Amino acid sequence: EIVLTQSPGTLSLSPGEGASLSCRASQFFSSDYLAWYQQRPGQAPRLLIYASSTRATGIPDRFRGSASGTDFTLTISRLEPEDFAVYYCQQYGNSPFTFGGGTKVEIK
Amino acid sequence: EVQLVESGGGLVQPGGSLIFSCAASGFTFSSYAMSWVRQAPGKGLEWVSSISGSGGSTYYADSVKGRFTVSRDNSKNTLYLQMNSLRAEDTAIYYCAKSNTRRAFSYFDPWGQGTQVTVSS
Numbered sequence: 572e573i574v575l576t577q578s579p580g581t582l583s584l585s586p587g588e589g590a591s592l593s594c595r596a597s598q599f600f601s602s603d604y605l606a607w608y609q610q611r612p613g614q615a616p617r618l619l620i621y622a623s624s625t626r627a628t629g630i631p632d633r634f635r636g637s638a639s640g641t642d643f644t645l646t647i648s649r650l651e652p653e654d655f656a657v658y659y660c661q662q663y664g665n666s667p668f669t670f671g672g673g674t675k676v677e678i679k
Numbered sequence: 680e681v682q683l684v685e686s687g688g689g690l691v692q693p694g695g696s697l698i699f700s701c702a703a704s705g706f707t708f709s710s711y712a713m714s715w716v717r718q719a720p721g722k723g724l725e726w727v728s729s730i731s732g733s734g735g736s737t738y739y740a741d742s743v744k745g746r747f748t749v750s751r752d753n754s755k756n757t758l759y760l761q762m763n764s765l766r767a768e769d770t771a772i773y774y775c776a777k778s779n780t781r782r783a784f785s786y787f788d789p790w791g792q793g794t795q796v797t798v799s800s
Contacts, residue, residue: 572741604784608787615793616724616787618786618789621779621786621788657723659723659724661724661726661787663785664784666738666784667726667738667739667740667741668714668738668784669726670716670723670724670726671723673723
């Protein structure tokens with residue numbers, strides 16, 4: 572099973588600041604199979620990024636995904652009020668299709 | 680517009696059974712794999728099960744293998760999750776989600792609104 576470790580657990584930032592969220596895998600897999608999701612309180616998760624760096628339909632370009640080996644990063648360039656949420660990474664190349672534990676981006 | 684509407688949640692006793700349904704619309708259901716993901720209260724996301732577009736391939740998390748069964752009726756555009764031998768740790772919101780391909784090896788987009796199951800005596 573591929574374990575995804577997200578860090579930090581919580582990011583406290585102000586609107587307008589940038590955020591960098593990390594997702595580290597326990598073993599190598601193709602970067603074609605890594606997704607990021609956003610979950611706002613009381614809502615279902617929403618796809619942000621797939622294949623490590625491709626934005627889903629309707630996702631603003633302030634969200635950027637990147638990959639290097641077993642390290643994956645979600646960068647939010649300028650936080651808008653609606654971006655304060657929990658973010659999860661997920662690998663879908665190997666069953667079980669595991670999620671990371673999540674990073675909460677909260678308002679400072 | 681793709682819509683996924685789950686139903687079937689509720690309160691069930693430990694050891695009991697429950698079946699969830701996920702009614703899909705807005706796309707050719709049989710052309711896409713589907714999945715179930717759950718979220719325990721205050722916790723993160725946990726993948727539960729996936730099924731290919733044809734229904735011929737199924738995948739399960741170890742935590743539910745042998746107790747849960749995923750299935751689909753492509754004539755009714757509906758996904759199912761039969762849950763048996765329920766435990767307190769199965770208490771969660773269960774989401775259904777659409778994959779991007781017929782095969783299960785795909786990201787999930789979109790997700791349904793979720794249905795809650797509480798396992799308690």
